[in-house]
Amino acid sequence: MTVGAPTPTAPAVAAKPAGKVNRLGLEQTAYKGAESTLCAGCGHDAITASIIKSLYEYGIEPYRVAKLSGIGCSSKTTAYFLGQSHGFNSVHGRMAAIAMGVNSANRNLVNIGVSGDGDTASIGLGNFLHMVRRNVPMVYIVENNGCYGLTKGQFSATADKGSVQKGGGVNEMPPIDICAMAVQMGCGYVARSFAGDPKQVVSLLKGAVAYNGTAVIDIVSPCVTFNNHEGSTKSQTYARANEDPLHELGFVPFFEQVTVEYDPGTTKLVTLQDGSKITLKKLERDYDPTNRSQVMDLLHQANKEQLFLTGLLYTGDAGKPLDEQLNLIDEPLATLPASRIRPPPEALAKVMETFK
Amino acid sequence: MSLEVARDGAGNIVPNAAPQAVNDVVISVATSNGTGSQSANLILMRSIFNMGIPTGAKNMFPSNIQGLPTWFTVRANHSGWTARKKHADVVVCMNVESVEDDVANMRPGDTLIINKSLYGKVKRTDLLVHVVPFDELVVPVCPDTRLRKMVVNILYVGVLAHLLNIDLEELKKAIARQFGSKVKAAELNTKAALHGYEWAKANIPAHPKLKLQRMDKTAGKIVIEGNQAAGLGLVFGGLTFLAWYPITPSSSLCENAIDYLEEFRKDPDGKATYAVIQAEDEIASIGAVVGAGWAGARSATATAGPGISLMSEFAGLSYFAEIPAVILDVQRMGPSTGLPTRTCQGDIFKAYHLSHGDCKHPLLLPGSPQECFEFAAESLNLAERLQTLVFVMLDLDLGMNNWMSEPFAPITKAIDRGKVLSSEDLKKLGEFARYKDVDGDGICYRTLPGTDNPLGTYFTRGTGHTEKATYSEKPKDWKGNIDRLARKFDTARTLMPKPVLKTMPGAEVGIIAFGSTDMALEEARVRLRDELGLPTNYLRLRALPIGAETREFIAQHKVIYVVEQNRDAQCASILRLDCPEAATKLQSVLHYDGMPIDAQSIIDGITAAQKAAKERS
CATH class of the missing domain: 3.40.50.970 (Thiamin diphosphate (ThDP)-binding fold, Pyr/PP domains)
Structure with a gap:
């Protein structure tokens, strides 16, 4: 039995497609999951739709995906996409730890993780930073609404200073900037987006899937029930009015031979490990996401002036991903036969001699 | 109770231990943490072990890298009893921090080897004392002043070799083994050990009672x-x-x-x-x-x-x-x-x-x-x-x-991956429900992420779930699931390693113990029988939850002493949960002072419990 061995081209499912299909011959419905049980209009559902779209368009075999999450509204959403993938809704704040184990056990799996701002920046901050530091290959999505939705709206650690709670309380503490943390820890793919900007989210997600290493996407996702009022800096209205994209994003997957003409003066190309390309068309700012010091300055400025800057904040070399650091064999450890994992009796006899 | 030290007609102290105490000795070495004494102590243990004498060692060390007192005890015993003994027969004092306590804890007649610089601290006159000028002895064999702190330790091994008749060839071999490829270190230590030996030979007599001599009880064995x-x-x-x-x-x-x-x-x-x-x-x-x-x-x-x-x-x-x-x-x-x-x-x-x-x-x-x-x-x-x-x-x-x-034998039992369904299995079955008890043993079938068959995918969560792993908060689903988990735990009872039962003729008293208690317990049982006329049956638990064998053992005995190394009788509590009808039969003998358990403590605990029971009846 081979589990999760990549099959890059040939479509595994040869069912007769009724509608539009992707490169594997799969319809978009093959990427859907269970019905959402979140509040109507929740930003998270918009992100779920973007995840479905991006994985469908990129053409990932659902069986190769491991969906991982912690606890919270955001973490529930892994049930709402890719019903034909294994999913693990684990422990609050510990998705990062789970991912280390999953990647080690089966390096061929594509790990899609969904966390929240409380899950990542409060209870799970330590594990999150260490995961980034280890460069665990995964798409790490933070559905960031600045509050704890599932326990009725308490502030989380990403709430902006001065942000007002539904009940009127004002947050006096500075926010933890998940993206700044990720850059600081050496992450090679750091993005921020808005649930209400699916075009950008989809491009960023595809880029994250193509990227080999930890890809962190912090997506502001308004909580329509507890954090959508005036005075909140994570509300639909606020985010929509203040979103300030750094560039216009596009994504060209490795399997598309289409040659697009780019004006090098206005569009920057970033090539990812699998050959896919992200296109970054210049908007107002002259921003280079491959310049690490520039991103830190920018995030500092954004924090100070409470700017909601979106786009690919940083991409660069993050060193070897975890499975390469571990120097793992190509096939999954999970399915190695007994003969590969138990040394022969002579080996034991050799060890015993050393204790005589 | 205070023991008077025995003296011979000339007023000399007659040391402890029976007249022919061959291959039955406990040596305790008190040093300072971080001085490299561990190497010397392991060499001491290994030398005795290599003479064919059953040997065990306990390292009582502080939570510290350098400076605090540390003790290493070696017990050599011809019968194979190598659990901890509370008292040492020979104490080596090298540490100024602990010397007063170390000397105070000795029994009259015990043997003390003490560094000359510490001798002023000794006020007792009922010990057999050998004062050794370690700090002076180390100088000629170790010109490098930085290494002396470490090399001084091997000197006491040399002194002990003379005192207790440790084979010098085995000592040399043990030094070579300890230092492996570090040939210079091995040479230096060998030289120092022999220097300590020669000094002792010239200055102190061999121990009048304690003696080590070659036997054949460790051939082929390992120390680990x-x-x-x-x-x-x-x-x-x-x-x-x-x-x-x-x-x-x-x-x-x-x-x-x-x-x-x-x-x-x-x-x-x-x-x-x-x-x-x-x-x-x-x-x-x-x-x-x-x-x-x-x-x-x-x-x-x-x-x-x-x-x-x-x-x-x-x-x-x-x-x-x-x-x-x-x-x-x-x-x-x-x-x-x-x-x-x-x-x-x-x-x-x-x-x-x-x-x-x-x-x-x-x-x-x-x-x-x-x-x-x-x-x-x-x-x-x-x-x-x-x-x-x-x-x-x-x-x-x-x-x-x-x-x-004994050296470990290769594991012959096949590697068991449990109930995992492959893509091919799923094709044949045509259906899959992650949490369905198909076999009635409470253990369901699982699939692994990456299995190339949509039938096998499921969602894992801690919250309530149905047999098909879908979300559920229905009371029936929750209760059904955790009742199945209880059935699975009952299946575990049949899969865990069985307990080991050891009986003695005429025994009515039962003992249950587990883990590191075993060695001391076996020694205690022999002594209970031979010295106090109390034969016992002993069930050594090797796993929890218990199975039928343990229930039967408890049912068969009127009184069972559960010996364990904690204050709250934790294992006995679990046994009582499984066998409530036997709750009062289970009596605890507990040891929890941080030191490894010893036979005497077990004997004292059981005899005290027996005495108390007699007084009650």
Whole structure:
């Protein structure tokens, strides 16, 4: 039995497609999951739709995906996409730890993780930073609404200073900037987006899937029930009015031979490990996401002036991903036969001699 | 009770021990932590062991890298009793910090070897004292002043060699073994040991009573620490994922496992068939272990009490979501800094019920290095067979001290991956329900992420779920699921290693014990029978939950002493939960001062309990 061995081209499912299909011959419905049980209009559902779209368009075999999450509204959403993938809704704040184990056990799996701002920046901050530091290959999505939705709206650690709670309380503490943390820890793919900007989210997600290493996407996702009022800096209205994209994003997957003409003066190309390309068309700012010091300055400025800057904040070399650091064999450890994992009796006899 | 020291007609002290105390001696060496005395002490132990005399050693060390007092005891015993003994026959005092206490604790007639500089501290006149000018003796053999602090230790080994008749050839061999490829260090130490020996030969008589002489009881045997054995067991048990966070006394278990993984589990091209992660904390360790177990690795972590506490939440998830995982707990005392370098069996109850809700976990209870090896390997099978968290409960005494053992035989039992369905299996079956009890043993079938068949996909969660793994908060689904988990735990009773039963003719009294207590208990039983006329039957638990054999043993005896190394009778409490009808028959003999248990403490505990029972009736 081979589990999760990549099959890059040939479509595994040869069912007769009724509608539009992707490169594997799969319809978009093959990427859907269970019905959402979140509040109507929740930003998270918009992100779920973007995840479905991006994985469908990129053409990932659902069986190769491991969906991982912690606890919270955001973490529930892994049930709402890719019903034909294994999913693990684990422990609050510990998705990062789970991912280390999953990647080690089966390096061929594509790990899609969904966390929240409380899950990542409060209870799970330590594990999150260490995961980034280890460069665990995964798409790490933070559905960031600045509050704890599932326990009725308490502030989380990403709430902006001065942000007002539904009940009127004002947050006096500075926010933890998940993206700044990720850059600081050496992450090679750091993005921020808005649930209400699916075009950008989809491009960023595809880029994250193509990227080999930890890809962190912090997506502001308004909580329509507890954090959508005036005075909140994570509300639909606020985010929509203040979103300030750094560039216009596009994504060209490795399997598309289409040659697009780019004006090098206005569009920057970033090539990812699998050959896919992200296109970054210049908007107002002259921003280079491959310049690490520039991103830190920018995030500092954004924090100070409470700017909601979106786009690919940083991409660069993050060193070897975890499975390469571990120097793992190509096939999954999970399915190695007994003969590969138990040394022969002579080996034991050799060890015993050393204790005589 | 105070003992008068015995003196001969000329007024000389007659030392302790029976007239022909051949191959029956306990040596205690008091040094300062970080002076390199461990090497000298291991050489001392190894020299005696190599003379064919059964030998065990206990290292009583502080939570400190340099400066605090540390003690090393070597017990050589012709009958093979190598558990701790409370008192040493020969005490070597090298440490100014502890000398007063060390001398005060000696029995009249005991033998004291003391560094000349410390002799002023000795006020007793009832000891056999040999004053040795160690600080002067080291000078000519070790010109390098920086090394003297270390080399001085091997001098007392030389002195002991003369005093107790340790074979010089074996001593030389032991030095060579200890230093391996460091030839210069070996030469220096050999020179120093012989210098100590020659000085002693010229200046002090051989011990009038205690004597070591060659016998043949250690041929082919090994000396090993439980942590080395357990680390090896994981490697030969087919471990593929190890995550850990350093904590005394479990770190060396992981470090040993890593050494053997590197040696034996790499493909010819250097690629690893295993993954090891030193995590940022114990939560991440167990999280990674659970993640890896979910994805199909044979995964484990090792830790101690404080780590177990941090792992509590994931332990419950492993139980409810039915994910294979192994925790090896090398038990130590107390929370926080509470005696991290002392031993106990204080995590039994906590581990058995770790986490929230109704949780129960199988515990393996190795009683020897051999079982540390076997059970570490078997834990991976059980975790996958039962799809749950399995504990292996060592303790500091078993894990970090040196134990004599037969060499381990290769594991013949096949690696068991449990009920895992492949893509092909799913095609044949045509259906799959992750939490359906198809076989009636409470254990369901699982699939691994990456299985190329949509039939096999399912969603894992700690919350309520149906047989098909869909979300449910319905009372019927919740209760049905945890009732099945209880059935699975009953299946575990039949799969765990069976207890070992040892009987004596005419015995009416039963004893239950487990883990590192075994050696001291066997010694205590022989002495209870031979010295006090009390034969006993002994059931050594090797796992929890208990099975039919233990129930039967409890039913067959009117009184059962449960001997364990904790204050709260944790194992007895678990036995009472399983056998409420026998609750009052189970009486506890407890040892929990941080020192490894000894036979005398067990004898004292049982005789006191017997006396109390007599007085009541």
